[in-house]
Amino acid sequence: MQLAFWVRRAHKWIGLVIGVQALLWMISGLYMVVVPLEVIHGDHLAHVPTERLNPSATRITQARLHETYPGINSVSMKSLLGKEVYEIKQGQQTSLVDATSGKKISPLDRDQIVALADAAYVGEGSIKGVEWVTKAPKEVGSRPVPLWAVHYDEPGETTLYFSPHTGDLVARRHELWRWFDFLWMFHIMDYEERENVNNTLLRTASITGLLFALSGAWLLFYSFNRKKQA
Structure with a gap:
């Protein structure tokens, strides 16, 4: 049958x-199943310590805060290295202000970041370098720069990224995460940004895979029918 000949040929070439992309899908999918997501996120390497706020009698009022720093959109209070601080937002800018003196303490310096990293890190390595990052590496995505990067001397090559404006731990990166990101690139077939799960290349590969499955199913039923006729 001429149709069967062409379907068989199409099935083979498809x-x-x-085939290679299907193999990459399976390898990357296996990695995502085997390695727990919390490990990928680095939850076992660093956590944000919870510090209870102790009300201070000498804390400046928010009214005075607004007078000193006009144009404040929002104010929140938190503990930073055992001290009460206000986190204020003025337009697109976020700053930290000492809750007792009213003095702006951000951007945080290297020593403060090292102290924050020591409080957050729960791994077994030691700090091998602290870097002021002004151009965001791919592994932190679209997070705003500048950032402080704290690198650790351990097999996982852990790096903790902190915001100098808020003191927040904004990203944990290590080798298992980097392998995940590398395989994720192949899984979604976005070889540039590694974020677009609805790109043309992925849709084309998915449709091609569907055609492969449908042609195989057709050939299977066709072979059964030929056996019955014989």
Whole structure:
């Protein structure tokens, strides 16, 4: 049958084209299943310590805070290295202000970041370098710069990224995360940003894979029918 000949040929060539990508889908999918997501996120390497706020009698009022720093959109209070601080937002800018003196303490310096990293890190390595980052590396995505990067001397090559404006731990990166990111690139077939799960290349590969499955199913039923007729 002429139709069966062409379906068989199409099935073979589609299989050759889609086979490599299907293998990459399976390898990357296996990695995502085997390695727990909380490990990928680095929860076992660093956590944000919870510090209870102790009300201070000498704390400046928010009214005075607004007078000193006009144009404040929002104010929140938190503990930073055992001290009460206000986190204020003025337009797109976020700053930290000492709750007792009213003095702005951000951007945080290297020593303060090292202290924050020591409080957050629960791994077994030691700090091998602290870097002021003004151009965001791919592994932190679209997080705003500048950032402080604290690098650790351990097999996982852990790096903790802190905001100098808020003191927040904004990203944990290590080798298992980097392997995940590398395999994720192949899984979604976005070889530039590694974020777009609805790109043309992925849709094309998915449709091609569907055609491969449908042609294979057709050939299977066709072979059964031929056996019955024989």
